[in-house]
Every structure is written in C-alpha cells, then in structure tokens.
Ligand SMILES: Nc1ncnc2c1ncn2[C@@H]1O[C@H](COP(=O)(O)OP(=O)(O)OP(=O)(O)O)[C@@H](O)[C@H]1O
C-alpha cells in the first residue's frame with residue numbers, strides 16, 4: 099500500500115515538474131503535451147470508476163467525452179457570435195459554467211444509457227454501450243448546425259476568472275488541479291461504503307444482493323458519476339485544441355480510454371495517469387518516426403495483457419490490496 | 422400457537438420436464454431448527470433459491486414474517502432479514518474476510534450511497550464485523566482475502582456474514598460440507614446456540630448433525646416432501662429409510 103502511494107506521488111510530481119521544466123527551457127510545446135496527458139488521464143479516471151471499480155467495460159465513454167467537448171464548443175460559439183442558445187439562453191465562455199453544463203449533460207445522458215445497458219452484462223454490455231455511442235457519433239456527423247463532420251472551432255479559448263487561460267502554463271495548471279480533485283474523489287469514493295458496494299458488485303453481485311444491496315443501483319450511480327468526470331475532461335480537451343469534432347465521439351476514442359486504463363493498471367488510482375503518460379510519450383516519440391506507431395502500442399498492450407496484468411502501476415507497486 | 426417465521430405453501434417449480442418442487446409445504450417456527458434432507462438433486466438448494474429470491478417459483482406462496490415476499494427482489498428480502506449461506510461459497514474474493522462481513526454490516530445499517538467516509542476507519546462497520554468473525558472463530562484471519570481462505574474457513578465466513586446481517590431467519594445450505602469431523606462438531610454446537618437468535622432452515626447431508634440439531638425434519642425426494650415431522654419420528658419412518666437413509670434395516 100505504502101509503495102503504491104509513493105509511486106502515485108512520483109507520477110503526479112513528474113506531471114507537475116515536466117511543464118515547469120519546459121517553461122524554464124523555453125519549450126512551451128511540452129507544456130501542451132503535459133496538458134494532453136493530464137486531460138486524457140482525467141477522462142480515463144472517469145472511466146476507471148465504472149471499469150476499474152465496477153467492472154463495467156463501457157465501450158461508449160467517448161459519448162461522454164464528446165458531449166463534454168461539444169458543450170464547451172457550442173457554448174463558446176454562442177458566446178462568440180452573441181446568438182442565444184435556445185429560449186433566449188445565452189452562450190458562455192466561462193469555464194466553470196461550461197464544466198457544470200458538460201457534466202450535467204453527460205449525467206443526464208448516462209442515466210438512460212446506463213439503465214438500458216445495465217440490463218445486460220459481459221460482451222453485451224460492451225456492445226450496447228458502443229451502440230449508444232455510435233448513435234451519438236452519427237448524430238453529430240449529420241447535424242449541420244455545429245459543423246457536422248467538419249467539427250467546430252473555438253476561436254478564443256474559454257476563460258477562467260482571474261486566470262489567463264490563453265497562456266499554456268495557467269491552462270495546464272487548471273487541468274492539473276481538476277485532475278488532482280478527480281483523483282481525490284476517486285480514492286475517497288473507492289474507500290467509501292459506496293466504493294465497497296461497487297467493488298463487491300464487480301467481484302460477486304450474487305453475494306452483494308444476498309446481503310441486501312441491489313447491485314444495479316450501485317452500478318448505475320457509478321456509471322453516471324463516471325460519465326460526468328469523463329465529460330469534464332472532454333470540455334477541457336476542446337479548450338486545449340480549440341476545436342471539437344465528431345472524432346471525440348468515435349469508437350476509437352472509447353477504445354483509447356480503455357487502453358489507457360489497461361496500460362496503467364485497471365482500478366488503480368494512478369493507473370489512468372500512468373497509462374496516459376505512456377500513451378502520449380509513445381505517440382510523441384514514435385509518431386514522428388512512423389505513422390504506424392499504434393502498431394507498436396498494440397504490441398505493448400499485448401505484452402501488458404499477457405505478462406503484466408496490473409499494468410504499469412502493477413509492475414511498480416505490486417498487486418492491489420483491499421484492506 | 423406462535424406464528425411461523427417462514428411459511429411455504431404449495432410451491433412448485435420445474436426446469437423444463439424436471440420437477441424441482443411439487444406442491445411443497447414447509448414452515449419454520451420461532452426458535453426451531455427445521456432440517457430439510459433428501460438425496461442429491463432432490464431440489465433442496467432450489468427451494469432455498471426460491472425463498473431467497475434468486476429463482477422464481479412457478480406456483481405457490483412464500484410468506485416471511487407474515488408478508489408475501491414473492492414480488493420482492495433478492496436484496497429486499499435480505500434487508501427484511503433473510504440470511505442465507507451458499508452451498509458453494511459465494512464471497513467477494515478479493516476482499517478480506519473482514520471486508521466481506523463489513524458489507525453485511527453496511528447493508529444492515531441502511532444506504533450504501535455514502536461516498537466519502539473510508540469504511541476501514543469507521544468503527545461502526547469494523548467493530549460489528551469483527552465481532553461476527555470472532556463468533557465463528559475467524560478473528561485471526563480477518564485480513565486474509567477470501568480467495569486465500571481454506572474451504573472450512575470460507576464456510577464459516579458465510580455464516581459470519583449471515584450473523585452480521587442480524588438475520589431473522591437463517592437459510593443454511595449444507596454448512597457442514599467438507600468441514601471434517603472436528604469442524605462439524607464445532608459447528609453443530611454453534612448452530613445449537615444460534616437457534617436462539619433466529620430459527621434455522623438447515624439443509625444438510627450429515628445425518629449426525631441433522632439428528633443432533635433438528636427439532637423437525639422434512640424429507641424431499643424428486644421435489645416432493647415425502648415425510649415431515651419431529652426428528653425422532655422421521656428417523657423411524659420406513660419410507661424415509663428406504664428412500665433416503667438407504668438402509669434395509
Ligand atoms: N437453474 C437450473 N436449471 C435447470 N436445472 C436445474 C437448475 N438448478 C437446479 N436444477 C436441477 O434441479 C434439480 C434439483 O437441484 P438442487 O440443486 O435443488 O438439488 P439439491 O437437493 O440441492 O441437491 P444436492 O444435495 O446435490 O445439493 C437437479 O436435478 C438440478 O440439476
């Protein structure tokens with residue numbers, strides 16, 4: 099347990115140190131890279147609640163990532179052109195408001211998706227969450243109002259009171275703070291009564307029901323919370339790229355989030371962070387050399403699944419321990 | 422006369438052509454141990470599943486504490502006080518013994534929608550759980566993951582979980598299975614005490630234990646109750662000896 103905490107602390111400090119060093123060295127590109135790691139780690143931390151703790155292999159979390167992204171893009175567009183959204187409600191370029199809208203929208207969407215998907219399990223659950231995400235993906239492509247297939251540009255990055263978000267470093271720090279909060283929420287949640295029930299629902303739903311706790315209500319709540327965290331990351335991702343497109347909603351994106359977790363360590367606090375770090379470094383290091391870098395990623399993933407079940411965190415800190 | 426705690430009327434259940442319960446009547450009075458015996462495949466576990474709610478009967482009535490529970494889910498019935506153990510241990514494998522029991526304590530206390538307080542530093546969960554482990558003699562194994570417990574320890578952990586539920590009735594599916602003679606003797610003494618806490622429906626193949634403990638015995642064969650009555654009577658019942666005890670004498 100101690101050892102895992104040390105590993106986690108090192109990872110988080112490294113994430114914080116990298117952009118500071120980049121700033122000192124006058125290499126702002128690396129700040130953007132670190133921001134990308136942070137946002138992907140946040141998205142995967144959301145998924146880690148459903149997948150890691152609850153054993154719910156959602157292959158549709160891109161839907162929530164994308165909803166968050168579009169919430170940021172659409173609100174920013176309306177704020178920019180001054181046209182009301184609907185019913186006279188104006189857009190906004192204020193990040194805190196955008197985050198709340200993004201999370202609320204994803205939560206509202208996750209509720210019916212969760213209710214329906216949780217009637218199934220195993221491979222069927224994977225397929226039905228994928229199907230829902232694909233529906234939303236095609237909807238986004240065919241709906242011209244917000245760019246359709248071409249996506250939607252955010253001309254000026256959204257604002258945060260008192261902080262200049264246009265500079266890479268302050269924006270990184272915003273993302274980093276949100277990741278830190280999300281990790282705190284994840285660890286509290288995991289250790290709480292809710293987390294105990296959720297982890298028991300993963301291990302043995304029959305046993306959980308036999309002590310009087312209905313597994314599906316617990317799973318549904320986890321699914322919704324998980325979607326909301328991933329949506330928050332989506333909103334940040336749009337602001338990082340100043341662009342949102344249906345690719346954020348694609349099944350590849352859903353797969354990428356799962357890959358991050360498997361690489362880093364399923365159900366582990368810093369698993370998504372470790373996975374995202376590895377993924378982005380890989381993409382950066384090999385993406386320049388060959389466009390087939392994902393092939394190498396695939397090989398690494400295969401090795402992790404076959405030889406290192408606990409991912410990076412499992413390798414560095416050993417097996418997970420439950421009190 | 423007192424009201425039965427558990428009352429089963431005319432229960433029938435088939436799996437295709439296979440009849441696992443045919444017009445079964447069964448009841449459990451306060452303070453008693455009512456054993457259910459019968460050959461392999463008679464339908465004993467199926468009956469427990471129907472009482473607990475994991476299987477739905479085709480026909481018949483199940484009343485628990487005077488209430489018809491057929492429309493209630495497994496979890497709702499458990500919250501009413503149905504504490505069961507599984508014939509094949511069913512535990513949260515990665516959790517320690519203590520955490521398995523804490524789950525029951527947590528369920529007993531009400532909502533699990535509490536998101537912030539860590540369970541391991543909550544004495545209102547750990548203390549009752551530890552007390553339940555102590556009662557089955559597992560206190561020294563509290564931190565061991567369920568998957569690493571021995572077979573006998575897992576059986577006892579199942580009972581500790583039912584204890585922590587503060588069950589109003591215990592449904593025990595072959596608690597002695599694979600316990601060894603010492604284990605069986607210990608458990609027999611334990612169950613003898615337990616009946617004062619809540620009545621027990623005991624499914625068991627160990628006849629020494631059954632006749633040492635049971636106030637009443639019902640015999641199930643191919644889904645039918647072929648005999649039911651005080652233990653001493655059942656022991657002498659010719660049809661029982663033939664059908665189940667398998668003795669010529
Ligand atoms: N879900 C099911 N689907 C089909 N058949 C089943 C199912 N569950 C049990 N059966 C069958 O019903 C019959 C009764 O099974 P049950 O497990 O209740 O027997 P049992 O009396 O508990 O036997 P044992 O002493 O071996 O535990 C068996 O023939 C079994 O194969």
Ligand SMILES: [Mg+2]
Pocket residue numbers: 465466467508594
């Ligand atoms: Mg059985």
